[in-house]
Amino acid sequence: xxxxxxxxxxxxxxxxxxxxxxxxxxxxxxxxxxxxxxxxxxxxxxxxxxxxxxxxxxxxxxxxxxxxxxxxxxxxxxxxxxxxxxxxxxxxxxxxxxxxxxxxxxxxxxxxxxxxxxxxxxxxxxxxxxxxxxxxxxxxxxxxxxxxxxxxxxxxxxxxxxxxxxxxxxxxxxxxxxxxxxxxxxxxxxxxxxxxxxxxxxxxxxxxxxxxxxxxxxxxxxxxxxxxxxxxxxxxxxxxxxxxxxxxxxxxxxxxxxxxxxxxxxxxxxxxxxxxxxxxxxxxxxxxxxxxxxxxxxxxxxxxxxxxxxxxxxxxxxxxxxxxxxxxxxxxxxxxxxxxxxxxxxxxxxxxxxxxxxxxxxxxxxxxxxxxxxxxxxxxxxxxxxxxxxxxxxxxxxxxxxxxxxxxxxxxxxxxxxxxxxxxxxxxxxxxxxxxxxxxxxxxxxxxxxxxxxxxxxxxxxxxx
Numbered sequence: 001x002x003x004x005x006x007x008x009x010x011x012x013x014x015x016x017x018x019x020x021x022x023x024x025x026x027x028x029x030x031x032x033x034x035x036x037x038x039x040x041x042x043x044x045x046x047x048x049x050x051x052x053x054x055x056x057x058x059x060x061x062x063x064x065x066x067x068x069x070x071x072x073x074x075x076x077x078x079x080x081x082x083x084x085x086x087x088x089x090x091x092x093x094x095x096x097x098x099x100x101x102x103x104x105x106x107x108x109x110x111x112x113x114x115x116x117x118x119x120x121x122x123x124x125x126x127x128x129x130x131x132x133x134x135x136x137x138x139x140x141x142x143x144x145x146x147x148x149x150x151x152x153x154x155x156x157x158x159x160x161x162x163x164x165x166x167x168x169x170x171x172x173x174x175x176x177x178x179x180x181x182x183x184x185x186x187x188x189x190x191x192x193x194x195x196x197x198x199x200x201x202x203x204x205x206x207x208x209x210x211x212x213x214x215x216x217x218x219x220x221x222x223x224x225x226x227x228x229x230x231x232x233x234x235x236x237x238x239x240x241x242x243x244x245x246x247x248x249x250x251x252x253x254x255x256x257x258x259x260x261x262x263x264x265x266x267x268x269x270x271x272x273x274x275x276x277x278x279x280x281x282x283x284x285x286x287x288x289x290x291x292x293x294x295x296x297x298x299x300x301x302x303x304x305x306x307x308x309x310x311x312x313x314x315x316x317x318x319x320x321x322x323x324x325x326x327x328x329x330x331x332x333x334x335x336x337x338x339x340x341x342x343x344x345x346x347x348x349x350x351x352x353x354x355x356x357x358x359x360x361x362x363x364x365x366x367x368x369x370x371x372x373x374x375x376x377x378x379x380x381x382x383x384x385x386x387x388x389x390x391x392x393x394x395x396x397x398x399x400x401x402x403x404x405x406x407x408x409x410x411x412x413x414x415x416x417x418x419x420x421x422x423x424x425x426x427x428x429x430x431x432x433x434x435x436x437x438x439x440x441x442x443x444x445x446x447x448x449x450x451x452x453x454x455x456x457x458x459x460x461x462x463x464x465x
Contacts (some may be wrong), residue, residue: 002465003120009433014062029054034065049074056081057187059088068127068135083141084166087289093132095282100126120361162190162200164253182206189410198298202421213435216443220411238335242364250343250348251283259312266314279320279340330356343369345376363398368406424451
């Protein structure tokens with residue numbers, strides 16, 4: 001009998017990793033993400049060499065970040081995903097390898113042993129660029145909305161999920177004992193009416209659904225007016241207060257949405273004359289991928305590109321390349337906008353921008369995405385009076401603002417609509433993953449009140465199908 005084991009994304013948001021095992025012992029891993037909430041726990045709780053296949057839903061780090069470690073630990077198979085996901089995953093993993101290398105070099109410079117033991121190498125330093133290249137050789141792109149035959153007993157169909165360029169839900173069809181079972185993994189679902197991407201498509205009827213619940217207890221604010229809100233925030237911060245707007249944003253997905261909306265404001269004459277610094281080389285490379293896959297964006301974005309010849313480039317936008325250029329922004333005294341990664345302030349250039357602006361009452365730090373518990377972003381959003389950065393406690397005088405209007409995730413209403421495409425009499429169970437306790441519990445209550453059978457798995461829990 002087929003089974004699902006929940007190795008990640010269970011009762012937390014990050015670290016998505018789910019094992020689908022058939023009765024003939026064929027094993028498929030769905031996603032292989034980095035756990036950003038418990039980063040020290042990265043050793044796989046299964047034997048990677050026993051896997052037959054990996055299916056990747058999309059290119060965010062918490063879904064793909066451990067793939068090179070999987071190969072280092074003995075996996076020899078292939079990875080199936082969409083073509084844009086391959087292009088974006090390459091950027092994510094190479095950037096991650098570069099960060100690991102910098103950390104290793106810093107440790108060497110202090111005369112310390114780089115790797116004390118295998119656990120430290122895997123959890124703290126990860127993998128090299130060469131190991132990323134070897135992993136990428138095993139990626140195979142498959143078409144969206146088209147059944148891909150894996151074996152005589154197994155097929156998968158990738159359905160556009162709208163969360164990120166190339167993101168998809170994975171629907172597996174299993175032949176077992178003369179019967180057919182269908183199991184779907186939602187991946188991360190996008191919101192409806194996204195500025196750049198098409199709406200997520202409903203899934204065909206399935207027997208079991210593994211569904212994300214990031215915003216299972218929340219409804220996004222002002223869904224229809226992201227440009228108006230952005231215009232208001234910029235005016236208050238950069239015109240009235242003549243301060244800086246610091247925006248932590250994920251390099252892939254959120255930065256593109258933010259720059260696209262700034263571009264629209266600029267073309268409409270609604271963006272004040274001020275410098276906009278995009279301080280993320282990876283974000284710049286990611287925007288090139290969006291241009292390469294323009295046909296997969298929504299009609300509004302295509303029309304905007306046709307009229308303006310660019311989705312993301314506008315007057316006074318300055319792309320920051322080097323560390324030296326990045327650090328020099330601390331001495332730029334005029335009102336400006338600085339966009340840098342990471343969105344949770346777990347690393348990257350945003351840390352120095354936040355650190356140098358926390359004491360500045362004229363600065364606003366605007367969070368436009370989800371921040372996992374334990375991250376600096378989460379502490380700031382929840383009203384911390386000070387945060388520890390670079391071994392120093394820094395008081396918070398800057399204004400801390402948050403909006404989910406730019407979120408790439410479906411909210412509670414969107415998630416309910418997604419599940420309700422499934423007939424209650426045929427859907428045997430909904431497994432909730434990729435959410436914190438409050439959002440999972442809220443989504444569980446709402447689904448249960450609609451008559452759906454819901455499970456909230458523990459990490460490592462196995463369910464027979």
